[in-house]
Amino acid sequence: MQVTDLYVSAPGKAILHGEHAVVHGKVALAVSLNLRTYLRLKATTFGKVCINLPNIDTFLSWDLSQLKQLRDEVQRLDAELVRRLREFIGVTNGSLDTCSMATLSFLYLYLSLFGSGELPSLTLTVWSELPTGAGLGSSAAYSVCLAAALLCASGAIPPPLKEWEHTARWCQEELELINSWAFQGEMIIHGNPSGVDNAVGTWGGMLRFLAGKIIPLSRVPLLRILLTNTKVPRSTKVLVARVKDKINKFPSIMVPVLDSVDAISCTCEKVLSEMTCEPITGDHYNILEELIDINQHHLNVMGVGHPALDRLCQVTLVKGLHSKLTGAGGGGCGITLLRPGSTVQELKDCGFDCWETSIGGPGVQQHSAISVKEEILEILNHY
Ligand SMILES: Nc1ncnc2c1ncn2[C@@H]1O[C@H](COP(=O)(O)OP(=O)(O)OP(=O)(O)O)[C@@H](O)[C@H]1O
Ligand SMILES: C[C@@](O)(CCO)CC(=O)[O-]
Numbered sequence: 001m002q003v004t005d006l007y008v009s010a011p012g013k014a015i016l017h018g019e020h021a022v023v024h025g026k027v028a029l030a031v032s033l034n035l036r037t038y039l040r041l042k043a044t045t046f047g048k049v050c051i052n053l054p055n056i057d058t059f060l061s062w063d064l065s066q067l068k069q070l071r072d073e074v075q076r077l078d079a080e081l082v083r084r085l086r087e088f089i090g091v092t093n094g095s096l097d098t099c100s101m102a103t104l105s106f107l108y109l110y111l112s113l114f115g116s117g118e119l120p121s122l123t124l125t126v127w128s129e130l131p132t133g134a135g136l137g138s139s140a141a142y143s144v145c146l147a148a149a150l151l152c153a154s155g156a157i158p159p160p161l162k163e164w165e166h167t168a169r170w171c172q173e174e175l176e177l178i179n180s181w182a183f184q185g186e187m188i189i190h191g192n193p194s195g196v197d198n199a200v201g202t203w204g205g206m207l208r209f210l211a212g213k214i215i216p217l218s219r220v221p222l223l224r225i226l227l228t229n230t231k232v233p234r235s236t237k238v239l240v241a242r243v244k245d246k247i248n249k250f251p252s253i254m255v256p257v258l259d260s261v262d263a264i265s266c267t268c269e270k271v272l273s274e275m276t277c278e279p280i281t282g283d284h285y286n287i288l289e290e291l292i293d294i295n296q297h298h299l300n301v302m303g304v305g306h307p308a309l310d311r312l313c314q315v316t317l318v319k320g321l322h323s324k325l326t327g328a329g330g331g332g333c334g335i336t337l338l339r340p341g342s343t344v345q346e347l348k349d350c351g352f353d354c355w356e357t358s359i360g361g362p363g364v365q366q367h368s369a370i371s372v373k374e375e376i377l378e379i380l381n382h383y
């Protein structure tokens, strides 16, 4: 089977409000970032599947005959395939490190999407501008890119790029398919994802997400968000499981906390919408800042805080700014709402790795080689 070469990319995300609560059926507000994950899929003729994941120092290849044998052994694409794949890549004790999770989700999608047909020989290279495992949706951007590229390679969706275009996106129905397969990839990496991260990676922009229902928010003010990476490593899977245990242990205490986070997301959405139809005042910012503070306390109650995140909140507060963790927490990144006129130099001077981000970038897209930034193209074409 001959597949088409292609480049795709998908954005990372920041969750404004609703992380963890969204896993338990509450509202989350999330926005895409201008940091993206890029993937190059290249058809080859040497009968191998190769993956190059330089961000996580993973370079692997398999003979097509090995993968065919594996696929033929497994009748159904479900937990059995995941179990067999774990054995295949040598993960037997259930511990899933960065490399194994990325490999498992790739193999799962590759074998599932090429179903009973011929397996293609290909090389896939991924490079991301996102920090890996830091709360900015790196796993979802990776899964969305994999799903889009492999669905195209399998012929399930067409590559949307016309000869004269630099970037192109898929139609709504095709995006839904990409999103649903990206969710499968997220299931392998996260265990029990809500689907909000892959939805942002697929559609981009700002979204309201509730129990799998995605509502794009088109009327949002231009917010300035500062991202700070505490560089404390953590795993979303572990943190999501920790919150679940706490809810099971103290339901009457934790359920009201989740309800309160839900109300925070709804109030935030209302204020953002007001800011687009009336003059923006200090009062709007005061409310947004109080919501950030309350939510950060709730996230600490859920057990997903970290002293490095507390320090971020304290230091930014001294400068009159309000911060909360974003994504799964436990370290990783925090977001700080900047007011018009705020500067970030003082925070940098405190030793934080922080940068202002622009939000609302496009969801998954196909690129011509020329539209991929030169330094990224060099990495993708190196392998
Ligand atoms: N560039 C990449 N190349 C290969 N694998 C990646 C890449 N980025 C992320 N991953 C996979 O995703 C995992 C990190 O996922 P995790 O959900 O823990 O963090 P995150 O998605 O960055 O944060 P959050 O889910 O809180 O937004 C890594 O261990 C790796 O398996
Ligand atoms: C912690 C969480 O709510 C967000 C991770 O970015 C997990 C999820 O929604 O799948």
Ligand SMILES: [Mg+2]
Residues within 6 Å of the ligand: 137, 138, 139, 140, 190, 197, 236
């Ligand atoms: Mg993730």
